[in-house]
Amino acid sequence: MARDETKREEPTRRDFVTYGSTAVAGGLLAGCSKLAGRGDETDGESDSGSYSVTMAPMGEVSFGSPPESVFTRLTHHAGMAFALGRGDDVNAMHAPDYYDQLWNQFTERLPGVTLDWSGLYSSWDPDKEMLYELDSDVHLSDPASVNALDSWNAADIEEIRDTVSPWFGNKFSDRHDEPPAEWADRYEYYSLWEMFERVAAVFREESRYDALAEIHTTLLETIEENLPPERERPTAVLAGMSDIESMYVYTLDTPGFLTAHVRPLGPMGVLGGDISSGDTIDMEGMLEADPDVIFALGGMHPETDMPGIRSALQNHAVGQELSAAENGRVYSQGARYQGPILNLFQLEMTAKQLYPDLFGAWPTYTDGPYPEIPSDEQLFDRERVADIINGEF
Structure with missing residues (x-):
């Protein structure tokens, strides 16, 4: 106008x-x-x-x-x-x-x-x-x-x-x-x-912030108290998987809020020093890194076909050799530019994806909303978060 x-x-x-x-x-x-x-x-x-x-x-x-x-x-x-x-x-x-x-x-x-x-x-x-x-x-x-x-x-x-x-x-x-x-x-x-x-x-809205920050701090403390020693942690890569022949990858040790849901869990990065966060690699490059876990960015979006991504890797001449594909450890993720609420969910889901024996298993996600987690395996209180958002706390 x-x-x-x-x-x-x-x-x-x-x-x-x-x-x-x-x-x-x-x-x-x-x-x-x-x-x-x-x-x-x-x-x-x-x-x-x-x-x-x-x-x-x-x-x-x-x-x-x-x-x-x-x-x-x-x-x-x-x-x-x-x-x-x-x-x-x-x-x-x-x-x-x-x-x-x-x-x-x-x-x-x-x-x-x-x-x-x-x-x-x-x-x-x-x-x-x-x-x-x-x-x-x-x-x-x-x-x-x-x-x-x-x-x-x-x-x-x-x-x-x-x-x-x-x-x-x-x-x-x-x-x-x-x-x-x-x-x-x-x-x-x-x-x-x-x-x-x-x-x-x-x-x-300082009081809303304080209430959510308390939940976040408690969640981080829960994670820190239960993390295994570094030698027992899996290797991982955070990747955009919409095109498995040219995948955007993000290094886990890069500072910044894009990995605010991964860094606290301490997985070991395996990308070579010549790869910067946000670079693209082909399947041969991914196999060279061969992570134990692949996190598929945007994997929880309704239009993302997670079963199709897993199938494409398993049927790919090179991709089928990936440890993550062989062991069923290609996991869905949400958004890189996460706000605080997604950060809480993504900390929980990443903890379960990396350490199911410690934080409870992450369901094999195919589609639909964030899976229902048994109440005794939830790492934060959904009702409390909802009340804070709605101003009823």
């Missing part, structure tokens, strides 16, 4: 969202290494009721009230809004229909929790005019990653920030990738839950 060009030259039209005062070249803001105030995620609150939250690369961002409409690109941010009971406030995301179907494979196990992202604006490379039309209260997206798109520049980033609403997100913590050069001096990396704490502060 076309907009009156003069409107874009006005100061911020929302008096409840502004950036902090630390300016750098080009009008963008430096990030801060630490946050002040409650839980180190909220800088403080003014007499007028406005409050500020700091996260790199934006720096300090001030709000007068919690945002209601939420623009996102990547699903770790959308998943954070969902965890805070704001899933239906999301108005844009990358591949919304795909991720709506995938996320709902997990929400099936959360009593009373619903989610509908179908039909939203697909925002991988967002059109600036659409951001005006969406008129969001916050852009829960990393401005550095948007600036890296060929269709965007620093002036566009500032324009949307000043005339629509602020940016608040961090993408390059996924694999600790290098941000664009103009953002490098203000960039910092966060764990998934460190980032979630700051996003929760934006929505003034």
Whole structure:
């Protein structure tokens, strides 16, 4: 929708969202290494009721009230809004229909929790005019990653920030990738839950964060207490299996939240030092690594044929020699850009896939929602998580 060009030259039209005062070249803001105030995620609150939250690369961002409409690109941010009971406030995301179907494979196990992202604006490379039309209260997206798109520049980033609403997100913590050069001096990396704490502060949902973080911490403690010695742990590869002749693979020792559900379980990586996270390998390369376990990314999506993937490996001249294929250890996974709720489920499922004798067996997954796990073998309380999402805790 076309907009009156003069409107874009006005100061911020929302008096409840502004950036902090630390300016750098080009009008963008430096990030801060630490946050002040409650839980180190909220800088403080003014007499007028406005409050500020700091996260790199934006720096300090001030709000007068919690945002209601939420623009996102990547699903770790959308998943954070969902965890805070704001899933239906999301108005844009990358591949919304795909991720709506995938996320709902997990929400099936959360009593009373619903989610509908179908039909939203697909925002991988967002059109600036659409951001005006969406008129969001916050852009829960990393401005550095948007600036890296060929269709965007620093002036566009500032324009949307000043005339629509602020940016608040961090993408390059996924694999600790290098941000664009103009953002490098203000960039910092966060764990998934460190980032979630700051996003929760934006929505003034600190209590929801605390409740979910307690579940997450307890889950990690359960895992750590039961892990076998390193010499007894299986080798593994995390891979995109849509094309078994050219598979995307992700190294397990790479820092970042893409492997936040695998690293705590300590499987041994077997990819060669010449392979970087996100590279592609062929079947001969996979056989050279020959992992005990293959995790198939997106394997729980309704349109992914897990039995077909297993059959294709077993019938492949090279693939049938893989230890994981021979031993029936090709397992489904969910999403790389996981939010906190998927992180809880994926920690549980990965624990069961790697160590069934310690954490209970993972059912041989073919299709459908996240399997029903016997209550005495669940590693976290679904009812409690559902109550937190629904604000009934």
